[in-house]
Amino acid sequence: MTEKNCRPPATCEIDTTVPHPARMYDYYLGGKDNFPADQEAAERVRKAVPFIQTVALENRGFMHRATRTLAGEYGVRQFVDIGSGIPTSPNLHEVAQDEAPECRVVYVDNDPMVLDYTDVLVLSAPEGCAGSLQADVRYDAVLDHPDLLSLIDLDRPVALSLNAVMHFVPDEDAPYEIVQSLVDRLCPGSFLALSHVTSQFDPEAWATTEKIYRKAGTPARARTEKEIRTFFAGLELVDPGLTSTHLWRPGRDQGETTASESSMLAAVARKPFRPTATAQAASPLSVNESREPRSGS
Numbered sequence: 445m446t447e448k449n450c451r452p453p454a455t456c457e458i459d460t461t462v463p464h465p466a467r468m469y470d471y472y473l474g475g476k477d478n479f480p481a482d483q484e485a486a487e488r489v490r491k492a493v494p495f496i497q498t499v500a501l502e503n504r505g506f507m508h509r510a511t512r513t514l515a516g517e518y519g520v521r522q523f524v525d526i527g528s529g530i531p532t533s534p535n536l537h538e539v540a541q542d543e544a545p546e547c548r549v550v551y552v553d554n555d556p557m558v559l560d561y562t563d564v565l566v567l568s569a570p571e572g573c574a575g576s577l578q579a580d581v582r583y584d585a586v587l588d589h590p591d592l593l594s595l596i597d598l599d600r601p602v603a604l605s606l607n608a609v610m611h612f613v614p615d616e617d618a619p620y621e622i623v624q625s626l627v628d629r630l631c632p633g634s635f636l637a638l639s640h641v642t643s644q645f646d647p648e649a650w651a652t653t654e655k656i657y658r659k660a661g662t663p664a665r666a667r668t669e670k671e672i673r674t675f676f677a678g679l680e681l682v683d684p685g686l687t688s689t690h691l692w693r694p695g696r697d698q699g700e701t702t703a704s705e706s707s708m709l710a711a712v713a714r715k716p717f718r719p720t721a722t723a724q725a726a727s728p729l730s731v732n733e734s735r736e737p738r739s740g741s
């Protein structure tokens with residue numbers, strides 16, 4: 445892992461008087477795990493971006509389809525979801541374990557309240573496991589954390605999900621280097637699934653939104669298509685490549701969302717195989733592992 449950014453003091457406390465991105469997102473999705481400060485800030489965002497609920501829902505849709513594709517089509521059995529958010533059913537482990545009950549999932553978020561909810565709400569299939577970990581992708585060597593390593597074998601393929609989180613990492617915190625160092629820790633044949641708010645359809649609305657988040661103490665940065673594509677440097681994009689969230693392998697019941705209304709770009713990409721490891725790493729995992737003691741049930 446490369447040297448991490450310096451952590452500012454007191455980033456680990458729950459303060460419900462200050463809007464937090466996880467609880468604002470929960471509000472956009474129609475959830476109940478949010479407080480007046482979150483609701484007020486979320487309503488200010490809704491003024492700038494009236495379709496913010498669609499943005500959130502289409503992002504969830506991408507997460508569901510990407511996870512199902514990774515578990516079903518590519519045989520991935522280990523998932524690390526950074527910036528996992530307050531669990532909203534179906535959450536990532538439910539989708540993955542619906543494809544293969546033995547899937548092992550670790551949820552990571554920097555909001556301690558998210559982890560409290562995760563520990564209460566996440567119930568793994570008995571054949572697999574689901575754990576949680578509080579960490580900040582800007583400051584912590586997430587993939588070197590002993591709790592994560594007790595559940596995830598980094599010598600086997602992992603799907604790393606960074607959905608709707610890297611837009612909370614500003615340029616000064618070196619977002620591309622962070623993603624690169626995470627991907628460097630994964631073995632070839634692993635995947636990166638990443639979605640990110642794009643400013644390209646309505647730069648003014650997203651500049652206003654950035655200001656609302658920043659005022660609440662959360663750095664936010666909507667990025668252009670070119671900037672978002674940079675997160676996938678050195679990886680092989682899986683079909684259909686980088687698209688609006690609603691256009692990534694859309695389901696049959698997909699609605700009439702426009703690219704502007706989804707306002708996020710997303711892709712799944714594979715870490716190329718080393719020539720000597722190709723055959724082994726490419727084969728689907730055959731695991732039959734029991735639930736871990738530190739499961740999030």
Ligand SMILES: C[S@@+](CC[C@H](N)C(=O)[O-])C[C@H]1O[C@@H](n2cnc3c(N)ncnc32)[C@H](O)[C@@H]1O
Binds near residue numbers: 503552579609
């Ligand atoms: C918009 S929610 C996305 C939730 C989920 N990944 C999804 O796509 O539906 C963003 C989540 O990222 C978390 N987050 C924001 N900055 C983070 C950071 N630096 N490290 C870890 N998690 C972070 C927030 O607490 C929040 O739960």
